[in-house]
Amino acid sequence: MTVATAPPRPAPVRPAATRAGDSERVLHRLVRRELRLLAELSTWAPAGDPARVAALTRHADLLGRVLLGHHAVERDLLWPALLRALPADLAGPARDRVADWTARCAAVDNRLRDLSTAARQWAVAGTPPARDAFALTCLDLAAAVDAQTAAEERDLLPxxxxxxxxxxxxxVTRTVRPALSPREQLTVLGLALEDAGPAERARLLSGLGRGTRLVWRLVGRSRHRAAVVRLRGAPPAR
Known part of the structure; x- marks a missing residue:
């Protein structure tokens, strides 16, 4: 006796990670890590040491500019391109998700301004309360970035x-013009490579121009290592 059975359902196919999604996640991970490290380093820093204050607040300024630039690219270029590409049945819900992203990023950007203010106050006052206020502002910003990037990675990156x-x-990538100096761009590249696995490292490096890859190999890697040692007191993870 033959029993009719339904054909097996195909296993759900998870979309392959794209260069866009990978790039977003790498930058999110970098900023989350560096903000929490910055808060920890600041907590133990001598409050009245001008050189140490300058190093930590300068790093905070770099992270802030990276994040603001990232938000501008997403807001002005990336999400509009995504909405244009979506089928009609997905475009409406996606617009709601972009609206939520916009509100969350506005809150993060406000905290970035708070961090800039706290950095200036620490540089001027050089006191433990000013240092502690800077560290707490880093932690507050880190928590906001954690929540915002988690929502983005859940709702928009898929x-x-x-x-x-x-x-x-x-x-999109060809339209973007870096707002960082060449040295700062190499610093950010080094920070991005620290937590990257072999495949991510290969992808990040392959996306660079030949000249940039050469500069990274000749001087960028060693300069980044030295800068990280000065900032953290320990070499980068890799």
């Missing part, structure tokens, strides 16, 4: 990976 054509991501 759509990005499933629907944004590769040509649109290429167009």
């Amino acid at each position: 759509l990005l990976e499933a629907h944004l054509p590769a040509r649109e991501w290429t167009a």
